[in-house]
Amino acid sequence: MENYSLEKEKIKRPNPITFKEKEKIDIVVSERKEDTIEPEYVGKREILADGLLKACGQLDYLDDMSFQDLLYGKILRSTIAHGKILSIDTEEASKVPGVKAIATWENTSPIRYNSLVRSIKDDFGMTEKIFDNVVRQYGDRVAAVAAETEEAAKEAIKKIRVEYEEYPGVYDPEEAYYSDIKIQPEGNRLPVTSREAGDVENAFREADDIIEYNLNTPMVHHLTLEPHVCVAKWDPGNELTVWAPQQGVFGVQINLCKIFELPYSKVRAIRTPLGGGFGVKVGIILEPICAELSRMAGRPVKIRLTREECMVSTWTRHSTKTYIRTALKEGEITGVDIRHFLNAGPHASNTASIPFAQVAKIYKLYNFENLKFTAIPVLTNTPLQGAMRGFGSPQIFAALDSAVENVAIKCGKEPLEFRKKYTAKSNDYNYLDPKDAVDDCTIDRCIEKGKEVFDWEGKKLLPKTEGKYIYGNGIGLGVHDNGIAPNEPDITGMTLSVYEDGSLCLSTGICDHGGGSYTILRQIIGEILLVPPQKISVETPDTKETPYDLGAYASRNTWVGGNCAIKVANQIKDKLLEYAKEYLECEYEDVIMLEDRFIDKNNKKEISRVDLISWVFFTKKEKIMVSDYFSSKKNAGSYGAHFARVRLDTETGEVKIIDYVACCDAGNPINPMLLEGQVEGGIQNGIGLALMEELLVDKRSGRVLNGNLKKYKIPIATDMPENLRVVFLNVYEKAGPFGAKSIGEAATVPVAHTVAHAISDALGGKEINKYPITPEMILLKLKS
Amino acid sequence: MLVNIKINGHSYEFDVTKKDIVLNVLRNRLGLTGTKFGCGTGDCGACKILLDGEAVNSCTLPAWRCDGKEIVTIEGIGNVSNPHPIQEAFVEGGAIQCGFCTPGMIITAKALLDKNSNPTEEEIRESFKNNLCRCTGYVKIIDSVKKCSKES
Numbered sequence: 021m022e023n024y025s026l027e028k029e030k031i032k033r034p035n036p037i038t039f040k041e042k043e044k045i046d047i048v049v050s051e052r053k054e055d056t057i058e059p060e061y062v063g064k065r066e067i068l069a070d071g072l073l074k075a076c077g078q079l080d081y082l083d084d085m086s087f088q089d090l091l092y093g094k095i096l097r098s099t100i101a102h103g104k105i106l107s108i109d110t111e112e113a114s115k116v117p118g119v120k121a122i123a124t125w126e127n128t129s130p131i132r133y134n135s136l137v138r139s140i141k142d143d144f145g146m147t148e149k150i151f152d153n154v155v156r157q158y159g160d161r162v163a164a165v166a167a168e169t170e171e172a173a174k175e176a177i178k179k180i181r182v183e184y185e186e187y188p189g190v191y192d193p194e195e196a197y198y199s200d201i202k203i204q205p206e207g208n209r210l211p212v213t214s215r216e217a218g219d220v221e222n223a224f225r226e227a228d229d230i231i232e233y234n235l236n237t238p239m240v241h242h243l244t245l246e247p248h249v250c251v252a253k254w255d256p257g258n259e260l261t262v263w264a265p266q267q268g269v270f271g272v273q274i275n276l277c278k279i280f281e282l283p284y285s286k287v288r289a290i291r292t293p294l295g296g297g298f299g300v301k302v303g304i305i306l307e308p309i310c311a312e313l314s315r316m317a318g319r320p321v322k323i324r325l326t327r328e329e330c331m332v333s334t335w336t337r338h339s340t341k342t343y344i345r346t347a348l349k350e351g352e353i354t355g356v357d358i359r360h361f362l363n364a365g366p367h368a369s370n371t372a373s374i375p376f377a378q379v380a381k382i383y384k385l386y387n388f389e390n391l392k393f394t395a396i397p398v399l400t401n402t403p404l405q406g407a408m409r410g411f412g413s414p415q416i417f418a419a420l421d422s423a424v425e426n427v428a429i430k431c432g433k434e435p436l437e438f439r440k441k442y443t444a445k446s447n448d449y450n451y452l453d454p455k456d457a458v459d460d461c462t463i464d465r466c467i468e469k470g471k472e473v474f475d476w477e478g479k480k481l482l483p484k485t486e487g488k489y490i491y492g493n494g495i496g497l498g499v500h501d502n503g504i505a506p507n508e509p510d511i512t513g514m515t516l517s518v519y520e521d522g523s524l525c526l527s528t529g530i531c532d533h534g535g536g537s538y539t540i541l542r543q544i545i546g547e548i549l550l551v552p553p554q555k556i557s558v559e560t561p562d563t564k565e566t567p568y569d570l571g572a573y574a575s576r577n578t579w580v581g582g583n584c585a586i587k588v589a590n591q592i593k594d595k596l597l598e599y600a601k602e603y604l605e606c607e608y609e610d611v612i613m614l615e616d617r618f619i620d621k622n623n624k625k626e627i628s629r630v631d632l633i634s635w636v637f638f639t640k641k642e643k644i645m646v647s648d649y650f651s652s653k654k655n656a657g658s659y660g661a662h663f664a665r666v667r668l669d670t671e672t673g674e675v676k677i678i679d680y681v682a683c684c685d686a687g688n689p690i691n692p693m694l695l696e697g698q699v700e701g702g703i704q705n706g707i708g709l710a711l712m713e714e715l716l717v718d719k720r721s722g723r724v725l726n727g728n729l730k731k732y733k734i735p736i737a738t739d740m741p742e743n744l745r746v747v748f749l750n751v752y753e754k755a756g757p758f759g760a761k762s763i764g765e766a767a768t769v770p771v772a773h774t775v776a777h778a779i780s781d782a783l784g785g786k787e788i789n790k791y792p793i794t795p796e797m798i799l800l801k802l803k804s
Numbered sequence: 805m806l807v808n809i810k811i812n813g814h815s816y817e818f819d820v821t822k823k824d825i826v827l828n829v830l831r832n833r834l835g836l837t838g839t840k841f842g843c844g845t846g847d848c849g850a851c852k853i854l855l856d857g858e859a860v861n862s863c864t865l866p867a868w869r870c871d872g873k874e875i876v877t878i879e880g881i882g883n884v885s886n887p888h889p890i891q892e893a894f895v896e897g898g899a900i901q902c903g904f905c906t907p908g909m910i911i912t913a914k915a916l917l918d919k920n921s922n923p924t925e926e927e928i929r930e931s932f933k934n935n936l937c938r939c940t941g942y943v944k945i946i947d948s949v950k951k952c953s954k955e956s
């Protein structure tokens with residue numbers, strides 16, 4: 021065993037909070053409402069604050085906004101997957117009427133960057149340039165044009181002549197690991213992560229049986245309905261402003277400052293409403309290109325990608341190849357050895373961080389006596405791969421949970437009961453990542469409740485065949501984290517101010533990606549201050565105007581943002597109570613806060629909220645506002661046990677999911693409606709991964725074969741399960757805001773392998789070794 | 805060439821070429837940006853409008869083909885101060901997340917309910933076959949339409 025310190029993180033758990041003490045509290049723990057009064061806003065199905073605007077087509081996304089003097093940009097894409105640019109001739113292009121700027125590797129910043137750094141000190145590999153003289157994937161960026169109209173830019177792009185020296189490409193991570201073809205000057209190998217719990221070698225030495233299981237997962241694109249779009253304006257004062265539907269504006273600022281060697285005070289990134297994110301709107305893609313074009317043209321420039329560019333030239337979920345060996349002794353698993361290849365595509369991006377996220381979680385779901393995990397991220401010439409909903413969890417848990425399922429089937433054991441022998445229990449030790457405590461583990465409870473709602477035992481007794489149809493049932497387990505603590509700084513800041521009429525303004529760098537994070541924050545603040553959520557406005561994230569936030573990823577918005585909201589709301593509440601005490605001339609403890617007024621409970625003297633705020637302004641000459649930050653110290657697991665029943669058509673190979681139950685633990689729900697919505701969307705996403713989505717790359721040319729919606733299909737309404745039920749455990753999480761945990765990513769983690777297990781069951785236990793499980797694959801399996 | 809199109813109850817005359825697409829006419833000439841560009845190839849439904857009562861994709865529809873016809877966009881269905889019941893049902897039913905597919909979804913729902921005020925779940929699902937949503941899993945969208953049908 022590796023020499024990890026056994027000291028578990030100590031978490032202060034003051035409960036209930038007293039407002040006097042709050043400054044000392046690191047982890048904000050909210051009062052359990054059930055002991056006191058019925059919650060007013062938390063736990064309610066509060067509607068999205070901007071829901072009606074969206075429903076009426078009146079919310080302006082970036083492409084709906086107008087900018088004065090705007091130019092339109094287009095990007096020239098490489099038609100080869102690997103090669104050197106020998107020459108770029110832009111002369112004809114520059115003659116196209118309306119063309120204002122042409123950017124290539126010859127006239128743009130040569131500074132290497134990584135589009136996903138969170139701090140200038142991050143040492144993820146710096147492999148990208150705005151434009152390079154080497155192209156490394158089909159659809160790589162070669163040049164860009166800004167013109168008066170989109171048509172002119174398109175025409176100019178067509179007139180740029182590029183001469184390449186073509187290099188051979190490599191498209192498989194395992195091959196690329198050993199290949200002589202070098203994709204980056206530093207080679208193809210990114211840092212390997214290898215960790216071991218117990219003594220795996222010994223477990224295999226003493227095993228009486230060894231069972232192997234392999235799984236390949238595909239490149240899947242996020243497919244946000246809103247295509248990538250960005251506007252940049254480089255003004256004469258050398259100040260750069262960029263607008264984009266961003267999951268994190270501060271990361272944009274950091275990278276642009278690095279690329280253009282500008283002070284932070286000169287770069288401003290503003291978030292516009294997101295038409296979907298899922299991980300593909302974190303980091304920079306179009307920002308530096310628009311910025312260069314704007315600098316050259318002296319006017320703001322907008323680039324909106326085509327659907328094909330989004331699919332081929334942004335990034336995808338990491339495709340993976342996983343090899344798992346399981347050592348068995350007397351029918352029990354005694355050792356697990358995992359080798360996990362991650363295809364990074366041509367740049368470092370944050371691929372090497374995926375294994376760190378994976379090691380933190382493995383022991384939150386399964387507790388094997390001996391386990392070794394080796395993750396090998398490798399560069400290839402496929403499209404770039406990066407963060408996507410689940411950040412490596414769907415892939416690793418699909419492989420691991422299927423390996424366990426596979427052992428159960430091979431040994432003739434009931435797969436659900438067999439799993440439970442190895443699932444993690446509360447306060448188990450996290451051998452692979454000891455700092456990240458397992459703490460409360462609810463997977464067994466998810467299994468039990470899900471089993472009951474799904475009627476697992478009853479379903480097993482149903483007939484397996486009916487005419488040309490065969491049926492199968494499956495279960496799949498998963499977990500995802502809440503933020504990036506304790507291993508990394510996980511910080512968000514907020515300013516909360518009170519308006520004269522008692523309504524509030526929240527200034528936060530947190531980006532709501534559409535899932536309703538702002539609604540959650542409003543509910544939390546409203547609950548503490550007894551202000552209806554509709555009376556709380558949230559400012560647009562803007563590096564110049566709103567406090568710092570790390571970014572809307574790693575399922576942190578509710579967890580970190582919610583805790584920060586509690587912190588600032590409690591401070592405002594404290595101020596209000598102090599002022600009320602002074603005005604009412606009573607003790608702090610005797611003040612009762614109501615929605616509209618403050619009362620001294622002894623003599624019933626009172627002041628309205630509005631009058632108190634005015635009194636503070638005129639008499640005390642003070643403004644009620646608070647700025648603070650919250651740094652997360654703990655990372656809870658959000659669990660899910662999913663169940664599916666599928667029907668396979670033995671003539672066509674088609675799969676229909678007829679019944680699906682997702683039993684999730686996302687803590688105490690702040691908004692059950694939004695929570696359900698996240699899970700339903702997560703299931704849709706997982707079904708895509710399981711059954712139909714794969715960006716196909718030609719093995720010889722590296723061309724993407726299906727970079728459009730005619731060929732690349734995502735689940736539509738008729739692909740969703742006929743009967744879909746989402747249930748929650750509602751377990752109060754001590755360190756969560758009002759007991760809540762995240763759900764957005766956890767929702768999708770167990771889906772694909774749940775479906776795969778049900779299909780495998782229908783096929784009489786045949787192994788599934790590749791996603792997506794297409795009808796052709798099923799027909800082949802039926803024949804074999 | 806000159807074409808006459810009635811849009812959200814008003815008559816307009818446009819000078820268009822063969823290549824002018826309805827989506828661009830709506831967004832760029834009239835500022836009706838509620839109709840979204842999601843793919844431009846007729847595959848996602850974000851750009852749906854009602855053309856003489858039928859839900860059609862406007863991103864592949866040449867403007868000249870609409871001469872003498874009537875178009876209703878999401879702005880014509882209702883607005884924030886006077887929303888249509890379907891719009892309200894979507895908001896209250898949690899059928900909206902990022903909202904980018906929403907105008908197209910509501911147009912499809914409107915076309916369906918205008919023709920069939922009491923559709924079965926099957927019919928609702930079928931009607932959304934050309935509308936992609938990547939956020940909601942369609943569950944709450946379908947439920948919201950069901951709710952409208954019962955209430956109507």
Ligand code: FES
Pocket residue numbers: 840841842843844845846847848849850851852861862863864
């Ligand atoms: S934008 Fe018209 S169908 Fe996608």
Ligand code: FES
Pocket residue numbers: 245295296534899900901902903904905906936937938939940
């Ligand atoms: S709500 Fe985001 S695509 Fe439908």
